[in-house]
Amino acid sequence: MAGSSAQSSTAERIGYISRIESFSACHRLHSIHLSDEENKEVYGKCNNPNGHGHNYKVEVTVRGKIDAKTGMVMNLTDLKKCIEEVIMIPLDHKNLDKDVPYFTTVVSTTENVAVYIWDNMVKVLPPGLLYEIKIHETDKNVVVYRGE
Ligand SMILES: Nc1nc2c(c(=O)[nH]1)N=C([C@H](O)[C@H](O)COP(=O)(O)OP(=O)(O)OP(=O)(O)O)CN2
Ligand SMILES: [Zn+2]
Numbered sequence: 001m002a003g004s005s006a007q008s009s010t011a012e013r014i015g016y017i018s019r020i021e022s023f024s025a026c027h028r029l030h031s032i033h034l035s036d037e038e039n040k041e042v043y044g045k046c047n048n049p050n051g052h053g054h055n056y057k058v059e060v061t062v063r064g065k066i067d068a069k070t071g072m073v074m075n076l077t078d079l080k081k082c083i084e085e086v087i088m089i090p091l092d093h094k095n096l097d098k099d100v101p102y103f104t105t106v107v108s109t110t111e112n113v114a115v116y117i118w119d120n121m122v123k124v125l126p127p128g129l130l131y132e133i134k135i136h137e138t139d140k141n142v143v144v145y146r147g148e
Pocket of ligand 1: 029046052108109110111137138139140141
């Protein structure tokens with residue numbers, strides 16, 4: 001029967017909304033905490049000094065109450081602006097290791113790129129909304145970070 005669901009229409013409902021953007025960047029996997037030999041052993045071809053590039057695809061997901069008046073968790077146009085500021089301007093068409101100060105001491109694995117994005121995204125989003133950063137480094141390699 002219509003309208004007979006367990007949750008009434010006035011109840012608080014939680015939604016997850018995502019926006020996906022792509023950026024291109026190059027990098028080399030090299031940890032300052034490892035010797036040159038150890039770097040070669042751990043990272044293999046990805047430790048090549050010439051570096052290599054990726055077309056990263058990032059999904060930013062926020063979780064929150066679907067506002068009864070606006071019908072939105074947050075305005076996706078505002079999320080787009082946050083992604084531009086936190087991801088596209090600092091990372092797109094950049095050498096992650098040389099152009100982004102954070103990665104001079106932190107190895108630019110996709111896990112750490114996700115942490116970098118999370119740490120900066122929480123600064124610009126409304127408190128408590130950020131839920132997940134998912135990065136497709138390649139079609140086959142995917143990383144998820146949820147701030148834990
Ligand atoms: N835990 C992680 N492992 C690796 C990372 C990473 O960020 N976190 N990154 C790399 C390299 O950057 C590399 O670009 C990926 O290597 P590879 O898996 O060989 O890349 P492909 O998926 O394109 O390889 P296929 O040949 O298509 O299988 C390595 N490891
Ligand atoms: Zn890589």
